[in-house]
Amino acid sequence: MNEGDPRPDAVELLDLTRSFGARAALRGLTLSARHGEVTCVLGPNGAGKTTAVEIAVGLQRPDGGQVRVLGRHPYGAGAAHRDRVGVMLQDGGLPQAVTPRALLPHLARLYSTPVDVAELAGRLGIPAFERTTVRRLSGGQRQRVALAAALVGSPEVVFLDEPTAGLDPHARREVHVLLREVAAGGTATVVTTHSFEEAERLADRVAVVVDGRVAAAGTVQEVCSGAGATGLEEAYFALTDGVPL
Numbered sequence: 748m749n750e751g752d753p754r755p756d757a758v759e760l761l762d763l764t765r766s767f768g769a770r771a772a773l774r775g776l777t778l779s780a781r782h783g784e785v786t787c788v789l790g791p792n793g794a795g796k797t798t799a800v801e802i803a804v805g806l807q808r809p810d811g812g813q814v815r816v817l818g819r820h821p822y823g824a825g826a827a828h829r830d831r832v833g834v835m836l837q838d839g840g841l842p843q844a845v846t847p848r849a850l851l852p853h854l855a856r857l858y859s860t861p862v863d864v865a866e867l868a869g870r871l872g873i874p875a876f877e878r879t880t881v882r883r884l885s886g887g888q889r890q891r892v893a894l895a896a897a898l899v900g901s902p903e904v905v906f907l908d909e910p911t912a913g914l915d916p917h918a919r920r921e922v923h924v925l926l927r928e929v930a931a932g933g934t935a936t937v938v939t940t941h942s943f944e945e946a947e948r949l950a951d952r953v954a955v956v957v958d959g960r961v962a963a964a965g966t967v968q969e970v971c972s973g974a975g976a977t978g979l980e981e982a983y984f985a986l987t988d989g990v991p992l
C-alpha cells in the first residue's frame with residue numbers, strides 16, 4: 748500500500764506460474780504495483796516480464812497463483828474494468844491501415860474519461876506524422892502512437908512493455924516526463940525496460956525478474972543495498988550473472 752493511500756495495491760501478482768510446453772516462463776512470480784507510482788520491471792530476455800504483463804491484462808491465464816488488478820481478476824473482466832486499465836504491448840497491436848489522426852480520437856471515444864487527445868498527441872510529437880497510416884510509420888513513430896493509445900483513456904493502471912525501446916533521445920526524455928506526470932496523477936504505471944538509466948530516472952520502485960521469479964524488488968536504493976551494490980547496473984548483474992541465457 749502507498750503511504751497515505753488507503754487503497755490496496757493496484758496490481759497484485761502472487762506466486763504466478765505459467766509454462767509453455769516444457770518451458771517454464773513463470774516459476775512463482777510475485778509482484779505488486781502501487782497507485783501513484785512508477786514500477787519498473789527489469790530482467791534478461793526471456794525472464795518472463797511480458798508473460799507477467801499479459802497475465803495482468805487478461806491476455807493469458809496463469810497455470811497457478813493469484814492475479815488482482817484494481818481488485819479484480821482481469822481474465823474475463825468486463826468493459827468497466829478494461830476502461831480503467833491501459834496497455835502497450837511490444838508488438839504494438841495497432842491497426843495497420845488507419846492514421847493516428849483517425850485512430851486516437853476513435854479510441855478516446857471508447858473510454859468514459861479520456862484525456863485531451865490533441866494535447867497528448869502533441870506531447871508525443873504525433874502531429875508531424877498523424878496523416879500517415881500506421882503501416883508506413885517508423886518503429887519509433889509507431890511506439891509513440893501505441894503509447895498514446897495506452898494512455899488515452901486516463902487509466903488507473905497502465906502496463907507499458909518497453910515503451911521507450913527505439914525512441915530517439917528527445918522522445919525518450921518527453922516520455923519520461925509524461926510518465927512521471929501520469930503517475931503523479933495517481934495512475935499505477937508499470938514499465939518494463941532494459942535501461943538502468945531509465946529505471947533510475949523513472950522508478951519509484953523496481954523489480955528484477957530472473958528466470959520467472961522476482962529476484963529483488965523495492966526502491967532502487969533498497970535493491971542496490973540488498974545486492975551489496977552501489978548502482979542499479981551493478982545490482983542487476985549481481986542478481987542475473989550465472990543465469991543461463
Ligand SMILES: Nc1ncnc2c1ncn2[C@@H]1O[C@H](COP(=O)(O)OP(=O)(O)OP(=O)(O)O)[C@@H](O)[C@H]1O
Pocket residue numbers: 767770771772790791792793794795796797798799
Ligand atoms: N506463446 C509462447 N509460446 C511458447 N513460449 C513462450 C510463449 N510466450 C513466451 N514464451 C517463453 O516464455 C519465456 C518468457 O518470455 P517473455 O516474453 O515473458 O520474456 P521477457 O522477459 O518479456 O523477455 P524480453 O526481455 O525478451 O521481452 C521465454 O522463454 C519465451 O520463449
